Amino acid sequence: MTWGIQMKRLVAVVLCAVIFLPLTGSIHNDSINYRAQWTLADDSGMVWLDAGYTMDIPHQSSPLWLDQQQPWYERSAYDKNNNHIHDSIERSKVPVGMGISYLNEVDQTNLNDLANLGIEVVDVLESINSVLIGIHEASVAETIAGLKDVVMVHHYGTVVFYGDIQTPNVKARNSSIYPDAAWNFGVTGKGVNIAMVDTGVDNEHPGLVGKFVAGYDAVCYLHTDPTCVAAGLGARQTDGSYDPDDGNQHGTACIGMSSATGIDADGSQSEFYGSAPDSSLVDVRIGTDAGAGPFENYILEQEFYESAMNGIQWIIDNKDTAWAGVDESLHGIDIISLSWGITSHEGGGSDGSDMHSMILDAAMEEGVVVSVAAGNDGPSNDGLSGMGSSDLSITVGATDDGNTITRDDDTIASYSSRGPRRDNADGNPLNELKPEITAPGTNIIQAEGCVTSGGCNNFLGGDASSNTYTSRGSGTSYATPSVSGILALMIEANPDLSPFEMKEILKFTAERKGEATQPDVDPYWNRDFGWGLVDAYEAVKLSIELRNQNLTGQIDVHNQVHIESVTIDNQSGLTVYNGIAWNQVGSVNSVEYRINGGNWMSVAFEETNGSLGALERFSWSIALDTDKLPSGNNTLEFRGMSDDGQSLPVIVMVAGAGESSGHTESWFERFHLDFIFIALFTIVGLLLWFGRTNNPETLTLDSNESIDKVLKDDVDIASVVDAELLEGT
Known part of the structure; x- marks a missing residue:
């Protein structure tokens, strides 16, 4: 065998390797070529995180209104001149119905003060430290406002009443349009x-x-x-x-x-x-x-x-x-x-x-x-x-x-x-x-x-x-x-x-109905x-979920976690969950997910510049390889944690393809097919390399003979693997 032929074979093997080796990545969906922008979050291969996100939750500032010390009666819209009397009483030319609010619980001293003015109390409202006194001349309001512990003299308002399909429409009773209804839960x-x-x-x-x-x-x-x-x-x-x-x-x-x-x-x-x-x-x-x-x-x-x-x-x-x-x-x-x-x-x-x-x-x-x-x-x-x-x-x-x-x-x-x-x-x-x-x-x-x-x-x-x-x-x-x-x-x-x-x-x-009216305050509220x-x-359904998870009484109603979108990333094939979170009066300490009741794990967060202001939202994300989820419906749950409890849970059902039963694959299990392919390729290469030991036959062609005749007459043609065609003289 000549050195030139050996080199040709070597080059052929290398070229085959270059061409076919990348195909080994197609055996598994977790190819780095298709998921370069994602980071594997667990050993199961089910959960991925955006490589451009961080695991550090953004810092959030507390709202300034938490430091508001001014009591309601000093900022009431009913009393713009801040003299503790409803402005409409001062404008009235006729007697009006009045109520009185006190700084503390109404006691006998307060009642005696009114009696000394000839005012009879109609009703005492213990829940709001107030009394009702009926109709009086508007001018008496100024005297009442000067009594001990009086914080507001109110003007009675006027009571006004506002006034088959409804029950199924709200999905209380089931219907052909909404077969899933509240009564289905037996309540x-x-x-x-x-x-x-x-x-x-x-x-x-x-x-x-x-x-x-x-x-x-x-x-x-x-x-x-x-x-x-x-x-x-x-x-x-x-x-x-x-x-x-x-x-x-x-x-x-x-x-x-x-x-x-x-x-x-x-x-x-x-x-x-x-x-x-x-x-x-x-x-x-x-x-x-x-x-x-x-x-x-x-x-x-x-x-x-x-x-x-x-x-x-x-x-x-x-x-x-x-x-x-x-x-x-x-x-x-x-x-x-x-x-x-x-x-x-x-x-x-x-x-x-x-x-x-x-x-x-x-x-x-x-x-x-x-x-x-x-x-x-x-x-x-x-x-x-x-x-x-x-x-x-x-x-x-x-x-x-x-x-x-x-x-x-x-x-x-x-x-x-x-x-x-x-x-x-x-x-x-x-x-x-x-x-x-x-x-x-x-x-x-x-x-x-x-x-x-x-x-x-x-x-x-x-x-x-x-x-x-x-x-x-x-x-x-x-x-x-x-x-x-x-x-x-x-x-x-x-x-x-x-x-x-x-x-x-x-x-x-x-x-949700309509666009957000004040998106800087809340991304969902509409006027x-x-x-x-x-x-x-x-x-x-959510009420039952809180009961079943023993979460009743542990919900921080100010803690907000919401899914904004669920999309399929075409390049990686991953199902991507993007959401937002914020706390209305403080900070969200963590946003976490779990699958089928497993361990809680952190989502990834979009990086922010500096501290977030009050009511500012931050973005979070995870991605799932649904082929790795157990076959059938799987429960994916999100929550946000704060010092005062957790948010309402966000629960979604995800269909799994069942390639994985949910167990953690070993390093060998995830890559054994790649090794088998490489081993087979190596064996084929060695066979090609060592499969022939004899020098190639020399095929001599006389200028007066046709190549077809020579090939036909050559009894050793079956052994020809490599041939050199030499010009006859």
């Missing part, structure tokens, strides 16, 4: 008490029979109510034993939307369910025997304001009461449903420092969750009312579902009041993000009360036992009780949820829809 509101604070309820209605647990007539409790006094009724029971009737229809309609069973007058089952058909009723009436409000010519409007305050205080006082004659599971009060508001005497609506907003805040802090209507003032409203402006309550706007179950075509109702709430000057922009949530409130079928229609009238001794579901109504009044019913489903699913956890779950699971259209199925 219907059983054992949960909703306090309907309204015009009274005719619970003799076939769809409401058996729901009454306790009741209270807040109007006739107040001895000054002219209607009750004229009727010779006086004060009624405060122990919950009194059962108020509906004098208007509004209250019966509202409780039907949260709690009706759908049973009709003939005993048949209709489709008009409330969102929590097994929830129970605490009937708190703030109307009168003569009607329901100012539009019913209520004789003294200010007493309606007083009755509303008194009714809510009664609820707080009885939140744990063991009602007579009912099972222990029905003791107390779980939910307040309010489908009305308080008008403001100041332009721009309430900033949350009115007495009604404050007492709703107190109810939330006492453990009673509040669902309240945003109002019916439409897109050009100058602010929300003195109920929907409560800092802590769940304020509900209304959508128009187009009389269809599908949610894709739902729009904001033309009448629904828009946010934000009036600024309360505390430096925290989050307080003004109202409403929180929306629900269908347009053209809703109502449970019929025993009023002046249909030949049924409570005043003439009738009742609603023969009534049905009739007419349609619209308003945030009717959106609110649907949300109250969903809260009842959540409480049945997880009785230990706090009001603030429930509020955050509703916001977190809502179906029309709030955080979106309520989703009963997802809300109950």
Whole structure:
């Protein structure tokens, strides 16, 4: 064999190696050629991190408003001249209804000070250190403001009521369009008490029979109510034993939307369910025997304001009461449903420092969750009312579902009041993000009360036992009780949820609608829809998840972790999860993930320049090789940790191809095929190199012979591997 031939063979082997060796990388998806921008995060090959990201979480600054020391009464929008009197009182030329807020709990000294001025206290509101004193000349306000411990003299507002498809639309009851619904979890509101604070309820209605647990007539409790006094009724029971009737229809309609069973007058089952058909009723009436409000010519409007305050205080006082004659599971009060508001005497609506907003805040802090209507003032409203402006309550706007179950075509109702709430000057922009949530409130079928229609009238001794579901109504009044019913489903699913956890779950699971109105404050809130259209199925599902993971009571509702996108990286074949995180009042200490309940691991973070300001978000990312996940559905979970707990968990299901059963592969297991290929290639090369020891045959061609003849005659042609063709002479 000549040296030249050996060199040719060597070159051929090397060229083959150059051509085929890269193909060994195609055997495994984790080829560095395809995943150069990714870093393997674990030994299983399932999780990858963006090589351009860091494992160091960005530094976050605390909001300046946390250092706000100025009390509410020194920055109230109702008192611009800061003299502790509502400005509208000072402008009034006629007597006005007044309330007084004190620095501390109201004591006998405070009551004596008022008595010395000839002022009789109508009601003491212990929850907010306040009293109601009825109508007085406006000029007396200055004297009252000078009394010991008085921090604000309030002007009564005016109470205004706002007012089939709804229940499946919110995904409480299942439908052909939304087969996954909250009732599928086996929850219907059983054992949960909703306090309907309204015009009274005719619970003799076939769809409401058996729901009454306790009741209270807040109007006739107040001895000054002219209607009750004229009727010779006086004060009624405060122990919950009194059962108020509906004098208007509004209250019966509202409780039907949260709690009706759908049973009709003939005993048949209709489709008009409330969102929590097994929830129970605490009937708190703030109307009168003569009607329901100012539009019913209520004789003294200010007493309606007083009755509303008194009714809510009664609820707080009885939140744990063991009602007579009912099972222990029905003791107390779980939910307040309010489908009305308080008008403001100041332009721009309430900033949350009115007495009604404050007492709703107190109810939330006492453990009673509040669902309240945003109002019916439409897109050009100058602010929300003195109920929907409560800092802590769940304020509900209304959508128009187009009389269809599908949610894709739902729009904001033309009448629904828009946010934000009036600024309360505390430096925290989050307080003004109202409403929180929306629900269908347009053209809703109502449970019929025993009023002046249909030949049924409570005043003439009738009742609603023969009534049905009739007419349609619209308003945030009717959106609110649907949300109250969903809260009842959540409480049945997880009785230990706090009001603030429930509020955050509703916001977190809502179906996003519309673009962010104030993206620098929150990336999801919209002035029309709030955080979106309520989703009963997802809300109950997450409530159950918190219960099952023993996370109830451990949620930091200010800690925010959200997935922004899920994409397939075409080059690497990885499924990429990109998200954002932030803490509304502090810092996120970590953002972590786990697969199928395994160990928690850190995601990777996009690098930032310097410290992030208050409410600034940072980006995080991980990527999955789904071929490495076990076959079938896999649970991928994310959370953010802070000093005060963890965020609500973000849980997604990921389909795995099953190449890996989830065990950790050894170094040899991941690369053995590559070694086998290289070994085979080496053997073939050696065979080519040493497979022939003889020198190549010399093929001589005479110029007079054809090459075909020579080849035909050559008996040794079978042994020819290499040949040199030499020109004959």
